[in-house]
Structure formats: C-alpha cells, structure tokens
Amino acid sequence: MSTGVYQTSKKDGSLYYRASLTYHAKHISLGSSSDAAIAHAIYREAMDILSSPAITPENYTSRIRHLSFEKAISLLNFRDHGMYIKTPIYLQKGFFSYYLEADYDLKFDNDDLFYYSSHKIMRRGNHLFVNDYGMQYNIAQRYGIKNYGVAGRDYVFVNGDPTDYRYANIRIINAYHGITQTEKKGKRLFVARLHLNGDVIIGKYTTEIKAAIAYNKAVDYARDHGIQKNFIQNYIADLSAREYADVYSALKLSQTYLDYIDSFVI
Known part of the structure; x- marks a missing residue:
C-alpha cells in the first residue's frame, strides 16, 4: 500500500482507501476514495502544500486536483500559523478568511474565530447559515440583522464589500420589520x-x-x-x-x- 493510504471496508464489504498524514505530531485525515491511486494523490497534494511555501491561498487551486479545498486551506493555515482548524479558515493580519468556496472567502474579526472554528458555514441562495444545536441560524443575526433584512435597505457593508463581515464594516439602517x-x-x-x-x-x-x-x-x-x-x-x-x-x-x-x-x- 502506498505511503499515507490505508485500506478499509464499508459495511457492505466493499473496499475503499483513506488518506492521512502526520504533521508536527498532529494526525490529519485527508479524505477517502474507492481508488487507491486517487487516495495517494490526495496524500501527495497535501504533502506538497505542507512542504512548499510557494503554495499560498492565492495560488493553491492550481496545485490540487483531488484534495478538497477545505482541507487545503486548513493545511495552509497549519503550515503558516501552527494552528490546525477543521473549518477552512486562514488567519490574516488582524482578521481571518473563511473559504466558502475555493476562490471565495468571507472576512471576519478575530473575535469570531472560536465560533467559526467549530461551526461550518453553508449557503442557500444568498443566505449564509450555520447549524447550531440542530437549528439553522443565519450568520447575519450575529450583527443584529433580522432574518428578513435586505442588504442596501436594512443594512449596508460600509466598504462596499459584501464578503467583509467584520463588525466595523456592517451598519444597520433599519433594525425593525416593516x-x-x-x-x-x-x-x-x-x-x-x-x-x-x-x-x-x-x-x-x-x-x-x-x-x-x-x-x-x-x-x-x-x-x-x-x-x-x-x-x-x-x-x-x-x-x-x-x-x-x-x-x-x-x-x-x-x-x-x-x-x-x-x-x-x-
């Protein structure tokens, strides 16, 4: 079996292959595949990220084909900042980026780091939400924005960037319904x-x-x-x-x- 790949089986007896690695004494699961060669490719791409400073959040998508973008961001942050976070967060100077998609990130104040380290952001249309205690919560509620709030009418992004959720960048215009x-x-x-x-x-x-x-x-x-x-x-x-x-x-x-x-x- 290739380095970083482990064979296992499903309940129905079919085989699949898990990729994982250990970095700075941290064991990290990378993903799985029914194809051993793809599982090994996942492992190699992860190792490339960890060993090559030339791979950055700005160019990493050109270097991965099989590794998920969420895992790539977590590895980049672990490599650069020594902190492994399961959600796709990359620490910046004075704030952090949460990668909702491979080339699309949201910006948050560091005060929210603990919360989003343990809550995955999901999107349905224009609504961004997390699951908390079995319930779905719109992330806008953290800023005093009501569920029915409309950007540009009830609140604005001060710098015009709708991906910038830092507290100073959100101004409430209408706090009440109607x-x-x-x-x-x-x-x-x-x-x-x-x-x-x-x-x-x-x-x-x-x-x-x-x-x-x-x-x-x-x-x-x-x-x-x-x-x-x-x-x-x-x-x-x-x-x-x-x-x-x-x-x-x-x-x-x-x-x-x-x-x-x-x-x-x-």
Whole structure:
C-alpha cells in the first residue's frame, strides 16, 4: 500500500482507501476514495502544500486536483500559523478568511474565530447559515440583522464589500420589520408599512421605535378585523411594558391604512 493510504471496508464489504498524514505530531485525515491511486494523490497534494511555501491561498487551486479545498486551506493555515482548524479558515493580519468556496472567502474579526472554528458555514441562495444545536441560524443575526433584512435597505457593508463581515464594516439602517427611512425637508422620518396584497403605508413617525410600535399596532388592527396572516411583530427591547403601552396608545395609524383594512377582502 502506498505511503499515507490505508485500506478499509464499508459495511457492505466493499473496499475503499483513506488518506492521512502526520504533521508536527498532529494526525490529519485527508479524505477517502474507492481508488487507491486517487487516495495517494490526495496524500501527495497535501504533502506538497505542507512542504512548499510557494503554495499560498492565492495560488493553491492550481496545485490540487483531488484534495478538497477545505482541507487545503486548513493545511495552509497549519503550515503558516501552527494552528490546525477543521473549518477552512486562514488567519490574516488582524482578521481571518473563511473559504466558502475555493476562490471565495468571507472576512471576519478575530473575535469570531472560536465560533467559526467549530461551526461550518453553508449557503442557500444568498443566505449564509450555520447549524447550531440542530437549528439553522443565519450568520447575519450575529450583527443584529433580522432574518428578513435586505442588504442596501436594512443594512449596508460600509466598504462596499459584501464578503467583509467584520463588525466595523456592517451598519444597520433599519433594525425593525416593516420600517424604512426617508427624509422630508431635511428631517429624518421612519415609514411603517404592512404587506398585505401589497405594501400599505401605516404612517410616518419621528423615531424608529415609534414606527416599529405603530407597525405592531397595525398588525393587531388587521388581526382584529379577521386578517390572519403570519405577520412578523417587532420586539422592542429598549422599553418597559408600561412605556411600550403608553407609546402604543398614543400612536395614530394613517386613515389610508384604516380604510384599507376596513375594506380588505379576506
């Protein structure tokens, strides 16, 4: 059997071959194949990465055919920084890169290193998420971005780079559901909308919290009129129950919204 390759069998008795190596007293599993020659190629590519400083995160894809990109990044980081991390993380100066694909990495603050060292990031469409205790969590939640948050509307990447998830690069614009910002005669206003057959304006308010509470009041009004949709309601952490109730009672909903609900056909 070739160096770094070990023969084993599946439950059905079929043979396959595992590739592994030991580097700086660390035993590392590299992958497996039903072909012994491919398993050996995986081992050789891994050894090339560990022994050749000329192979870097910028050019490594041209040097591997069989080794997974995740394992290649882990090996590069182990070689250069002495830290073996199972997820595809490469330490940079003051931050780290998480390789979501071979040529596509996300940037994170070092404060998040422990978390992403043990949580694999996955992607479905434009949503990036991790599995945590059997549940899927959008990574945007770590920045106070709601699940329904839309880049450019509810939050922005300050430097324009949507792969840069460092905390200083993410600015929240709209923290609550159904709320957007506008300006009128130089004055900032917060517009609350509820989506039914289309977006209906609930009203314009001087603070974001008032707009968020007005949205909740609009949801209650819609439900009181028999509209039983799966509305998202805003959680207001900054107010006590009494303070919330006082604002809720004082807020007015636009007549346009009230008339729309009164005439809404379920």
